[in-house]
Amino acid sequence: QLKKKKQPPGPKGLPILGHFHLLGKNPHQDLHRLSQKHGPIMLIRFGFVPTYVISSPAGAELILKTHDSVFASRPPHEASKYICHEQKNITFGRYGPYWRDMRKLCTLELLSSHKISQFQAMRKAEIALFVRSLKELAEKRETVDVSKRVAGLSADMICQMVFGRKYEDKDFDENGFKAVVMETLELGAVLNLGEYFPYIGMLDLQGLTRRMKRLGRIFDSFLEKIIDDHVEKRPEKKATLDFVDTMMGILDSGKAGFEFDRRHVKAVLVDMIVAGMDTSATVVEWAMSELIRHPHVMKKLQKELETVVGMDQMVEESHLEKLEYLEMVVKETMRIHPVAPLLLPHESMKDCVIDGYPIPKNSRVIVNTYAIGRDPKVWPNPEKFSPERFLDNNVDMRGRDFRLLPFGAGRRGCPGMQLGLIVVRLVIGQMAHCFDWELPNGMLASELDMEDHFGSVTCRNKHLLANPTYRLHI
Numbered sequence: 457q458l459k460k461k462k463q464p465p466g467p468k469g470l471p472i473l474g475h476f477h478l479l480g481k482n483p484h485q486d487l488h489r490l491s492q493k494h495g496p497i498m499l500i501r502f503g504f505v506p507t508y509v510i511s512s513p514a515g516a517e518l519i520l521k522t523h524d525s526v527f528a529s530r531p532p533h534e535a536s537k538y539i540c541h542e543q544k545n546i547t548f549g550r551y552g553p554y555w556r557d558m559r560k561l562c563t564l565e566l567l568s569s570h571k572i573s574q575f576q577a578m579r580k581a582e583i584a585l586f587v588r589s590l591k592e593l594a595e596k597r598e599t600v601d602v603s604k605r606v607a608g609l610s611a612d613m614i615c616q617m618v619f620g621r622k623y624e625d626k627d628f629d630e631n632g633f634k635a636v637v638m639e640t641l642e643l644g645a646v647l648n649l650g651e652y653f654p655y656i657g658m659l660d661l662q663g664l665t666r667r668m669k670r671l672g673r674i675f676d677s678f679l680e681k682i683i684d685d686h687v688e689k690r691p692e693k694k695a696t697l698d699f700v701d702t703m704m705g706i707l708d709s710g711k712a713g714f715e716f717d718r719r720h721v722k723a724v725l726v727d728m729i730v731a732g733m734d735t736s737a738t739v740v741e742w743a744m745s746e747l748i749r750h751p752h753v754m755k756k757l758q759k760e761l762e763t764v765v766g767m768d769q770m771v772e773e774s775h776l777e778k779l780e781y782l783e784m785v786v787k788e789t790m791r792i793h794p795v796a797p798l799l800l801p802h803e804s805m806k807d808c809v810i811d812g813y814p815i816p817k818n819s820r821v822i823v824n825t826y827a828i829g830r831d832p833k834v835w836p837n838p839e840k841f842s843p844e845r846f847l848d849n850n851v852d853m854r855g856r857d858f859r860l861l862p863f864g865a866g867r868r869g870c871p872g873m874q875l876g877l878i879v880v881r882l883v884i885g886q887m888a889h890c891f892d893w894e895l896p897n898g899m900l901a902s903e904l905d906m907e908d909h910f911g912s913v914t915c916r917n918k919h920l921l922a923n924p925t926y927r928l929h930i
């Protein structure tokens with residue numbers, strides 16, 4: 457029956473290869489351009505795998521809400537196979553009882569409001585250290601590598617939640633902690649021909665399998681060591697259990713109620729580090745870039761901070777609720793610069809009809825939130841950075857409004873959203889409150905390079921450099 461229906465439009469592909477050749481370094485932008493020509497539901501082919509690209513709020517709603525249960529799986533993912541014990545992680549887990557149980561366990565035990573609030577004091581302490589070190593650089597009139605500093609702060613915060621301590625680069629592997637996480641993110645997003653052409657996969661022409669196996673070994677020995685350390689030092693005396701303590705407690709108690717051993721713990725720990733670390737840092741990096749490029753927006757935000765927080769104290773988490781303009785700045789940043797512009801790939805588990813078009817079982821579906829965020833039919837004047845567009849309209853960014861989906865929506869929506877939003881609002885608010893920022897060497901706002909670097913997390917292509925000046929009265 458499906459075969460009789462008309463396929464969605466799409467560009468002309470090459471025999472066998474399909475459409476690989478149409479995608480360059482920033483595929484979200486290439487797909488955006490193609491969808492402007494071919495429409496909001498577009499069919500392309502990577503090798504033998506049909507891929508449906510959705511670029512409208514109505515299309516996204518059909519995939520992530522109306523037919524959520526059909527599209528809640530992930531395609532095979534080589535990187536997770538090697539690094540996360542045969543895709544036993546949540547991010548790339550295939551839909552099924554194991555993924556459902558594990559996701560529920562993480563949501564309840566690791567990413568709940570209760571757990572997040574237990575780490576509030578840690579976040580406060582880390583951010584105070586961060587501000588102090590920026591203040592020292594400001595006094596010396598030094599230029600700050602904002603991207604690098606924010607990534608460092610985010611890594612310190614997530615490592616303390618997950619492992620109970622910070623890690624210096626040298627503790628991890630000779631290449632450094634950050635470098636290993638970055639390589640994992642890169643391999644997680646790379647177009648891996650092996651996933652599309654099984655025989656080519658066996659040849660490993662891109663050398664990816666070799667790199668993935670090596671990363672898998674590095675992560676594994678690092679995590680084994682950490683787990684052993686935790687098991688040795690029983691956590692009874694600890695006031696706050698980190699993620700390793702919590703997971704090992706569940707493992708020891710045998711109460712998980714599903715297959716749950718060290719492999720599963722390790723796979724999920726990789727998830728938490730990789731999904732939690734650079735996502736939040738990248739939102740902050742983009743927000744600071746836009747605030748520096750738009751001084752009137754920065755001023756308005758600082759005014760709000762002056763009124764709500766005051767110049768004689770730093771921003772606290774308890775202030776966040778009242779910082780409405782800050783919330784609008786965060787929404788506007790994620791509209792124009794979604795850190796996961798194509799979300800993560802979804803896969804259909806059954807044949808389904810979407811807007812009259814047949815989508816067969818085992819197809820890939822990509823929701824292009826970058827295209828939705830820049831569609832003039834959805835957002836008037838979409839290229840303009842203007843937080844005021846969210847004034848008095850209650851557009852939700854938490855998965856209820858399909859015009860703005862920085863965290864996805866539905867069964868596969870981001871389970872770390874609450875934590876991510878606290879961190880990004882707190883760090884952006886703090887940076888704007890404590891400092892004025894200027895581009896270095898008299899660079900004009902219009903000269904700041906705003907190019908994307910696509911990956912599992914789509915960040916700035918070039919680091920953001922800026923000069924801070926301290927502005928608080930304490």
Ligand code: HEM
Pocket residue numbers: 546547548549559727728729731732733735736739795796799800801861862863864865867868869870871872873875876877880
């Ligand atoms: C502001 C920061 C963040 C943003 C913008 C973000 C965004 C996203 C997006 C777009 C997805 C994919 C949704 C889909 O495929 O439909 C996702 C999935 C996920 N995120 Fe986040 N995320 C953030 C922070 C975090 C944090 C802090 C954690 C945990 C520590 C986390 C853990 C996860 C996990 C485990 C998944 C996979 C969910 C699944 O496949 O079931 N994220 N995130």
